[in-house]
Amino acid sequence: MTEVLFKPSAKRAQAVPGTNVLELARGLKLNITSACGGKGKCGKCKVLIEEGREALNAYTDAELQLLSPQERERGYRLSCAISVPDLPRFTITVPSEVEAGMLRLQVEGLEVPLALAPLVRKYVTTLSQATMEDNRSDEDRLLDTLQREHGLANLALSYEGAKQLPSAMEQGQGVITSIIWEQSRIIAIEPGDTASQCFGLAVDIGTTKIACFLVDLNSGQLTAVSSSLNPQTPYGEDVVSRIAFALESQDNLSKLQEVVLEGINQMVEESCKQVGCRPEHIYEGCFVGNTCMMHLFLGLSPKHLAFSPYCPVVRKGLTLEARRLPFSLRMHHNAMLYALPAVAGFVGADNIAVQLTMEPSRSEKPRLILDIGTNTEIVLQNGDSALACSCASGPAFEGMQVKHGMKAEAGAIEKVEIDPTSLEVDFQTIGGRKPIGICGSGVVDALAQFLSTGIMGRNGRMNGELAQRTPRMRKGTQGWEFVIAWDEETAIDSDIVITQEDISELQKAKAAIHSGCVLLLKQGGVGEEDITELVVAGAFGQYLNPESARIIGMYPEIPLEQVQVVGNAAGTGARMALVSKEARQRAEEISHQVRYYELGADPDFMREYANSMFFPYANLDKFPQTKKLLEEISHG
């Protein structure tokens, strides 16, 4: 037997030499990406051989084709193409982009009460043959039958439906299924009774990841969820670099549109396989995303999104037939698409979807909605009106630009507690594994504990004197750092720390969000004490300890029972729009009502930002709870 170690997850197995490595990984529930199912065709299951390289089987033809000479030189192999060698120990690193499926995304988001009223419906009819006495057109007889049997008046048969009608009648021996959109247009005709197969797709196109929700339109039930990396990522990690790539040529813009549609198509295939339905039975799609992602999805020029004043081409929702896109979507050819409206360049359809999700719980009283990400959108709802802004909070809360930062994936430290006396650390990881890094919610916990235990001051400076009390406080290459997990506790063979530089990054991020809240409230004429509810949305938000966030001053101090942490509300909003015409109308109304406030133009912006750089704020009186906490600790 060979002892096989998969890094960074630290999963181990005793394997018989000759076992296929991809299969072994799957047995360990290690989700290595493979689009071809292990057939050596996709090249996605690439792994790095750390130990045992020389004992492996020779490169297969697939590997010679799919791996570059440089990759082979560095030790990469395709996991589907190699067998466990006959050695005592065999060590593999699975690159993070290859390990899929364990992302802890709350892609399902909130469930909100909503009456099922999808725009697409199927109606089955039996059409009599024309006779000498009734030689009306097939169209007339169909429309008449639909009116008589289903009460559908004023229907129109589309050109595509007309083309399908005669053969459908023949194949179905008179029994046909009409796919009707908005109770007004027959978009397609199918032979026989296919009423039970009626699906819709809601898609949330994020800069980094895409989530697809396959919904049974007959029941409104979610039948499958799939998510994957946005395949535009190789063309630019973030929005700005992706826009730059798109602006180089029309071909580049087309390429970005093509790959995102291909990515969605793959997810559709997966979801359909899972559910046992056919992509051709998907008749409608609803799409949300930030304004740039929506532009790229639609093939609209993102040029003006790159430069102030960041003006989008379209704001309103867009309804179009899937066939009008230059690249085909894996749906029925006559499927309808709806791209949700936006507010402005930096407050996109994803934010409208978040607002839509929160709509049923909306009241007349002021409410603040934070959708936290690389850009954080803040919406202040007050009566019928709403004000929105966007702050460049940066990716620190998503694990970027933080030394041991990582996404909220398996092995991330998501909760941190520090004993105020011993300064010992208790942590919890996603999936209960040995830690490989620390994610946003863990970092926020850590900062709150740093502040309350005096590990750092209100200005974010680490208290180096504590090095005398605990070895966790120490001088690193970049100044002071605090050890959250010792190397023997981790799966990465090194300590996991938070450095002074990390704190600076996080400080800027929280300052951006807090100052955004303050300036928006000021602009809306609403006092902090008037806020009756604060909603934190976004994949990050789901795992956030709202108390920790409040302690460090990420948002104004509001009673905790008034803070609601929701998951990926954008996807839920897309699903709402998919199954309810009313929800779409409401989305358009929201888009029209919300006024965009450009924070950069606020004369108080710099001052407020500077004040918000303090934990929780320059003037502690604005955070009486945190003030009390800090006083208790300093007295205790």
Next chain:
Amino acid sequence: MTEVLFKPSAKRAQAVPGTNVLELARGLKLNITSACGGKGKCGKCKVLIEEGREALNAYTDAELQLLSPQERERGYRLSCAISVPDLPRFTITVPSEVEAGMLRLQVEGLEVPLALAPLVRKYVTTLSQATMEDNRSDEDRLLDTLQREHGLANLALSYEGAKQLPSAMEQGQGVITSIIWEQSRIIAIEPGDTASQCFGLAVDIGTTKIACFLVDLNSGQLTAVSSSLNPQTPYGEDVVSRIAFALESQDNLSKLQEVVLEGINQMVEESCKQVGCRPEHIYEGCFVGNTCMMHLFLGLSPKHLAFSPYCPVVRKGLTLEARRLPFSLRMHHNAMLYALPAVAGFVGADNIAVQLTMEPSRSEKPRLILDIGTNTEIVLQNGDSALACSCASGPAFEGMQVKHGMKAEAGAIEKVEIDPTSLEVDFQTIGGRKPIGICGSGVVDALAQFLSTGIMGRNGRMNGELAQRTPRMRKGTQGWEFVIAWDEETAIDSDIVITQEDISELQKAKAAIHSGCVLLLKQGGVGEEDITELVVAGAFGQYLNPESARIIGMYPEIPLEQVQVVGNAAGTGARMALVSKEARQRAEEISHQVRYYELGADPDFMREYANSMFFPYANLDKFPQTKKLLEEISHG
């Protein structure tokens, strides 16, 4: 000099040897078809060399490529590739399909009063750049400007328009032209001010010929007309054989759709060249044709049109974007198409268009509209209601199945007068040329004269005894025949006659039309004496002498001043629908109002048809004018 003779037109010229034959023909106003303009690329200017073949220049490369060995063997050459040889005499036959442009088609039809209100309009705006203060989307700023400057509220920007907007703004330096459909949808955006270039296309798709009308939508003026043979003809001369071809496979149906679209595209190119405009500036198309032609144009299965009860797939008008057709039309990519509605399998959009044309002159009083062709549609309008039928009148009036019959082209005898005493004939040809045949109106004239001079009896039998009075009455190979033109008067080196068999064919045709009128009036409960107006439409109708038609009993005897002969009213109806939304709505109303009456199911059909086989009718009392005429002559 060489004496050159072009047959069958009998045009002659004295030409210098070496003169290009195509150019020579053009100098004689002989319109030989040539799509490439004489460059040896299209092969359309094929002629048959009757005399002088051996003295011609050798085959050019173009001829070797474009003429089959069989064609070369038979003596075909390309007229653009050959020069007049140095011979005393050189004789060429121009095949009828090659001689174009002299068709005497009243493709322009009637002019009817109509308010100009096209669905497509262009609006020019100057869009300010987005600023920090006004960073609304391009869409919002455009819609706002269109509302402010042009009062256009509730507009929607189409997906295609959104894609064009940013680059149009850039190229036009803020000046853009919006192409707006139905005052509701921006279907396209162009850079700069292109308002003066706004065209529409009306198309009448006949089984045999297609007519295209290019209309300036800014003025409603007709700017160019072109017509050509329906390129589906090689796949089947008539509707039935074309349906048979289409039903063999989906590919065949596609082929028929493709060639008709290609044919239209060629005409569009020609018209645009003539006017000096670009096909991309055509934004709307209106299409009429019989039900089968419309099905083939749209790619709809014509299957049920071939079998009783001849049920079409669609009856209503169809509005669609040109891009939804599987083959592209030479128009703007986002152009809108409108296929006019029909009544039934045998009363098509072309008939609706005829009715539409007659709509402004419609009154509450009963009116009969005859649209004469291979199928003759008859409509009885009475108050708000209308009843329509179709009779299989056959192609005799169009020159088929008549010994010297021909279409109403140059060289056709179109008028005939016979002296009652001498029985000598006076005739008139289209274009004043030597006759090569006799067309429908000539035949009708001849029959009326035959009847009134006693050359034939009321049962259609020729009076052989007259052979003693005139050599024109003689025994031919098929029984009695009457010479209309002697060989020395013709361009075909033979006499032009009307035979007893010809009369039988024409008798059946007129019987079908007349019995259709009678049965429709009976079904509609309208007496012949109540008819206040009788309209004869169709290319045939334009040249018809209504008195001759009445004498022979083609339709009920109605005072001549109540008979109106109009031309190709179908094309005019298509043009009306092109420039007026109201006309479209009216077309839909007509389609909905008109009740189709199936003549074949009428129990009196055979009896009425038999009675109508007499000239003018079995019971002469129904035709008092003709009765009086016949009495006068027999007494005189």
